[in-house]
Amino acid sequence: MELLKVEGLSKSYPAFTLKNVSFSLKEGRIMGFIGKNGAGKSTTLKSMLGMVHPDSGAISMFGRDFREEEGYCKQNMGIVLGGIDFYMKKKLKVITGVTKKFYPGWDEGNYEKYMRIFELDENKRVEELSAGMRVKYLLALALSHHARLLVLDEPTSGLDPVSRDELLTIFEKLVKDGKRSILFSTHITSDLEKCADDITYIKDGEIVKCSGKKEFLDSFQSLREPDEKELSLEEIMVKMERKNYDEEFAL
Numbered sequence: 001m002e003l004l005k006v007e008g009l010s011k012s013y014p015a016f017t018l019k020n021v022s023f024s025l026k027e028g029r030i031m032g033f034i035g036k037n038g039a040g041k042s043t044t045l046k047s048m049l050g051m052v053h054p055d056s057g058a059i060s061m062f063g064r065d066f067r068e069e070e071g072y073c074k075q076n077m078g079i080v081l082g083g084i085d086f087y088m089k090k091k092l093k094v095i096t097g098v099t100k101k102f103y104p105g106w107d108e109g110n111y112e113k114y115m116r117i118f119e120l121d122e123n124k125r126v127e128e129l130s131a132g133m134r135v136k137y138l139l140a141l142a143l144s145h146h147a148r149l150l151v152l153d154e155p156t157s158g159l160d161p162v163s164r165d166e167l168l169t170i171f172e173k174l175v176k177d178g179k180r181s182i183l184f185s186t187h188i189t190s191d192l193e194k195c196a197d198d199i200t201y202i203k204d205g206e207i208v209k210c211s212g213k214k215e216f217l218d219s220f221q222s223l224r225e226p227d228e229k230e231l232s233l234e235e236i237m238v239k240m241e242r243k244n245y246d247e248e249f250a251l
């Protein structure tokens with residue numbers, strides 16, 4: 001079953017247009033969302049979640065129309081867009097207390113379990129947590145209301161390689177039972193080599209490709225020079241983005 005389906009999503013800003021973005025994510029999968037700075041990743045995620053008003057497009061989650069059943073969809077998803085910078089002085093248990101009121105399906109046992117697994121102390125204040133601990137706390141909140149779809153905007157940025165690796169292992173464990181899926185945007189393509197099942201690549205507001213990782217990598221190998229070995233995700237992106245740049249300079 002598709003946990004997420006985005007069809008024909010468009011959004012125009014004065015100097016940028018998100019054009020007819022479509023992709024879908026099945027159960028039990030981790031999808032990496034890549035594209036260079038300003039390509040439209042955050043605009044896609046925000047438009048998809050109704051945080052900015054899209055001009056057109058249809059979104060369904062768990063087989064239901066997002067606009068018609070936004071409440072149901074939001075109860076079943078966890079969103080981590082940016083940090084929790086404005087609650088810096090608050091203790092985690094205070095934020096948790098407020099959060100759980102929004103979720104009738106809140107599972108205190110699950111919350112305690114994930115706080116224990118992630119080694120988080122709810123008596124700490126946000127300002128006392130490292131970047132990695134903050135992401136883990138937001139994940140713990142999402143998982144405590146049984147989110148089946150996790151949408152994360154650059155969750156690993158700012159984390160050291162050890163914390164990143166730990167978080168990616170957590171992602172893999174979370175989707176292992178085949179019930180949850182994770183969509184996360186990132187610039188760290190090596191993270192995706194490690195844990196992504198699917199890759200969606202956006203360029204200048206348009207989806208270039210959305211597919212399983214192997215198919216994705218295979219489909220761009222034609223960019224390889226005769227003496228080059230198999231191109232990595234990073235090399236593919238650099239070649240794709242640099243092509244235009246080189247052409248512009250040739251003019």
Ligand SMILES: Nc1ncnc2c1ncn2[C@@H]1O[C@H](COP(=O)(O)OP(=O)(O)OP(=O)(O)O)[C@@H](O)[C@H]1O
Binds near residue numbers: 013014016037038041
């Ligand atoms: N509220 C807004 N008003 C006008 N333009 C906007 C707005 N939000 C984003 N944009 C523009 O939309 C484009 C895409 O931005 P977006 O944040 O979606 O890119 P991104 O792929 O997430 O980039 P990054 O990797 O740097 O986070 C940029 O040119 C940006 O200036």
